Amino acid sequence: MKPNLFMIFILALSSFTEIHTYTENTYNISENGLHFSRGSNFVLPNGSFLFRFYRPIDKDCNEPNLHLRILYKNGTLTTFEVENFSIPNKNFCRRYPQNPSIDHIEIFPFLNKLHLLYNNFSESDITAPIGRKLLTISLEGKILRDIWIGPQDPQFSGSFRFTDNTFYYFLPVDLDTFLWKKYDPILDGTGFIEIDNGTASLKYLSLQAENPPLKFATIDKGIGYIYSKNFPLQNNMTTDSLQPSIIIYVSFFIPEINDFTKPFIIYQTAISNITMKMSMCNPDITKFQYTCVIRLITSSSTTKLLLISFLSSGSVIDIQELYNEVYLNAFLVAKSNLYYGGYFMLYFDDPLGCKFGGEIYDNNDHWYSKLENFTIPFPCVSFSNDDENSFEMISEITPNSFTLTTAPLPKFVDDGRNYKLVMANIESVDPSYGSKISLGRDKLQINYANSIALSIRNITVLQINNEKNAIRQTTSGNISEFCSELDHKTVSIKLLRSTFNQPNKEYMIYIESNFVKQSETHEPIIGIKPFVWNLYTENEENPYAESFSGSVCLTPEGTDKFLDSNQTEFLYQLIQEISSILPVDLDRLESKGSYQIDASTQVIIPLQIKSTKDTYKRNADSLQKDFDIMIKYKGFTEISMNNYTSFLDQTYGYKYRVPTSINCTIAIISIIYENFYNNQFHEWFKLHVTVTSIFTILGATNIEALNILSSKFAGLSMFTANYSERIQIILFWVGLLDFIIEDIPQFIIQ
Known part of the structure; x- marks a missing residue:
């Protein structure tokens, strides 16, 4: 997510602990008249x-023109060209007259994509409402998503606040009330999605107009507020009175309850x-405090x-006064x-941030080095290079070239771990990142450096694809x-067999x-x-397996949607989503035959997975088992996250479907046999040919339908067929087989 300004310069200064090790490279700009943008x-x-x-x-x-360039x-x-890129030209106008590089466009990277914020200005009506939008762009330059964020009110301008991998959009309504929206990344990499919104009041904080609150990011995707209240001394009070003249408060905005702590x-x-x-x-991710x-x-x-340190619970850990004249x-x-342990105390001498300096401290907060002012x-223009553990800055700019200065950052933790594991307080992971693993692996393990307790946020396994x-x-x-905690430092995660399923x-x-x-303070890590933490599956072959004929069941809500909509289109969209989720080639999925409605009035849809001779593709048997598990655990898989697969009944799964041809053949043979060898049935049949034909057809779906003909229902003669003992036994065992295959698995789940 987009780093904030002070973090960028923290990295800049830390690079100069070894000032003689930095390198400089000069690059030519092919187009004249171009200037570097600050963001x-x-x-x-x-x-x-x-x-x-x-x-x-x-x-x-x-x-x-975005004028984006990639330096390899x-x-x-x-x-770097963005295909079919078109936004209102007014976005390229300056927000601040004194800084021509800052316009209405912001770009930040996440999940191998670029995300671009802009305003939807009207080119023809300057009085038209203005809103903020977000484009998601692939690294190939394709626009994947364009979503509306919120209005930009002329009186109260909307603002963004980035925290972890989430961002908030705030729009003041008046001095005491604001609208907010929370956006999380769509983990398939196609952009961000609004997950929560509301209207919140600041009245609970009892703010003073002259002391507005300042926001800061929390570790757990939240927003902290720090603000002060002044209490002028009365005439009869002295400066040594116990009555405070200023109190500084902290409160956290919790989106789940749309209120402040x-x-x-x-x-x-x-x-x-x-x-x-x-x-x-700032959060202190090493000491689990702020x-x-x-x-x-x-x-x-x-x-x-x-310098004040505290916990989110309200406990103040430490208060220090800084006497350094520079600060x-x-x-x-x-x-x-x-990134690799330690701290930096940063100071700016210039409001624009071009002159800065500071001091670096080690993991124990002991002084490490002092840095002189740097301009x-x-x-x-400056930014961090995480993978190289270095800081990059444009140290010289001419009309035709620029110089990129690279400086290494100090490593107070240097044991070979990726810095993101160091920051997450993780000692090791199993399998280790970059490992080759077998298909169907059933466990992950994470070993933490500190005592931990399991909490409320997610761990997610994703298969990496180009665009989604x-x-x-x-x-x-x-x-x-x-998820289970083994020894207060180790977490074990059970995996479904369908998780790592592609070779x-x-x-x-x-x-x-x-x-x-953290187990003692309960602060999030x-x-x-x-x-x-990337893993790679082995290139394993699959033995050949015959096609699998099965069925899925829709939930009551899905049944209503299916019956009330274009059923052909519903099936088409359902199969498209199943193909993407399993994944399996679309031409290997087929829904043959008509749907059924079971005793609970839910639609059952036939679905076949066809065989393949390509041994490096999943065979039908493996896909059937994966699909069944993914439906039964749909709350933990992508089944629940799509428009149509979310309607699949998890108590039913994906089960073997007795082919209608078998039931139909048994039903027809049974009727023919009775006509030839059972005189009583033959006489009854001559009177009820039409009814018998109807129930023979129904028997193709469920052989038990033939038993209705002998049920003596309501005393009607059409339901008085007299089957021979042989046929009664056949119908019993075939019906029992249908029940075992199709109904017992669902009964056990329920």
């Missing part, structure tokens, strides 16, 4: 760099005429700088984790059927923050981002 510069998953440029056309706007590892700089105090003082002017808060750098100013312009005089100060040219990843299995930490494929395991929490 939208980052490293792609393949290690290449993506830069955005702009070209001014007048004092207000830039050229309506071999030094080649090429244009009870505010708690992290600091108060009786010093008179003092106000909070700045606060920069740390805020807070600037207080007195009426005499005296600065007081505090006291800086525009902004922040403290944050480095890079406007527009301050496939979700194979997902479960939260508190589902005991799949010679790449999979990744994505762990959300708060999948586990950060998860593993995508494309870190």
Whole structure:
């Protein structure tokens, strides 16, 4: 997700602990007149760099072109084109006159895709409502998704807040009320989706108009609020009164309840005429707490700088006062984790962030090194290179070229682990990332460095595909059927046989923050981002297996939709989704024959999986077993996440279907046999040919239908057939066989 500004510069400064080791490379810009944009510069998953440029056309706007460039590892700089890209030209106009590089477009990477925020300005009506939209773009330049985020009110501008892999959209309604929307990534990689929204009130916080709250990101996809309240001293009070003149509070916004937690105090003082002017808060993922750098100013312009650590429960861990003159005089100060352990205390001397410096501390918070002020040219282009553990910055810009300076970051934890495992406090995983595994693997194991307890967020296994990843299995930490804690540090995850089911494929395991929490403080532990714990299945052959004829059952809701809609289209869409989810070639799925309605009035649909002679493709027998499990555990597989497969009844699964041809043959032979060898039946048959024909046809679906003819129902003569003992025995055993194959598995599940 898009890093915030102070984190970028934390990385910048940390690179200069070994200032003599950085390298510089100069690259030519093929087009004259291009300028570096301040935002939208980052490293792609393949290690290449993506830069955005702009070209001014007048004092207000830039050229309506993204001017994206990719710098490959071999030094080649090429244009990145987005197919069929068309957004209102006004997006390329400047938001701030003093900074021509900042327009209305924001780009950030996630899940091997680019995500572009823009405004849907009306080109013809300047009074038309303005809204924010989000484009998802593949690394091949194809637009995958274009969604509406929310309005941009002229009086109260909407804002975004990124936290973990989630982002929030906030739109003030008035001074006390705001609209909010929460967006999570669609794990198949095709974009983001709105998962929650609401209208919330700030009245519970009892804010003072002159002290607006400041937001900060939490580990568990939430938003924290820090704010102060001033209490001017009365005439009869002295400065040594116990009555505080300022109190600083923290509260957390919880989207699940659309409300704030009870505010708690992290600091108060009786010093008179003092106000909070700045606060920069961050999660400390090593100590499982939050740390805020807070600037207080007195009426005499005296600065007081505090470093406060606390838990989300409200317990204040530590309060330190910082006396360093450089920090006291800086525009902004922040403290944050480095990737391989340790911390950085950062300061900015310039509001635009081009002049900065700081100090680095090791894992134990002991001083490691001091860094001098460093200046890079406007527009301050800098970003981290996670995989190389380095910081990149544009240190020199000319009309025809630019110089990229690369500086390594310190490693306080250097044991060969990926930095994302280090940040997640994970000692090891089994299988280790990059391993080859067998099909049908039934377990994953995670070993943590600290004592943990299972929590509420998810672990998900995905199969990696070019444009759309496939979700194979997902479960939260508190589902005991799949997740178990072994020794307060180890988590074991049970896998379905359908999870790793494709030979010679790449999979990744994505762990959300708060999948586990620290056992003593109950603070959430950060998860593993995508494309870190990747596994590869062996290229195993499958023996040949005959086609499988089975059936699926729709839920009552699905039955209603099926009967009320175009049934041919419903079946087409259902088969399309099954093909994608299993996965299996579409031409190997077929729904032959008519649907049935069982005794509970649910539709049963025949579905055949055809055989294949390609031994490197899953045979029909394996696919049938996988599909059956995926339906029965549909809440943990992609079956529940699609428009049509979500209607499949998990108590039914995918079961063998006795071919209608067998039942039909038995029914016809039984009627013919009785006519030749049972005189009583023959006499009855001559009077009821039509009824017998109807129930013979029904017997093709369920052989038990023939027993209705001998049921003596309502005393009607048409239901008084007299079967011979031989035929009664045949009908009994065939009916029992149908029951064993089709009904008993469902009965056991229920």
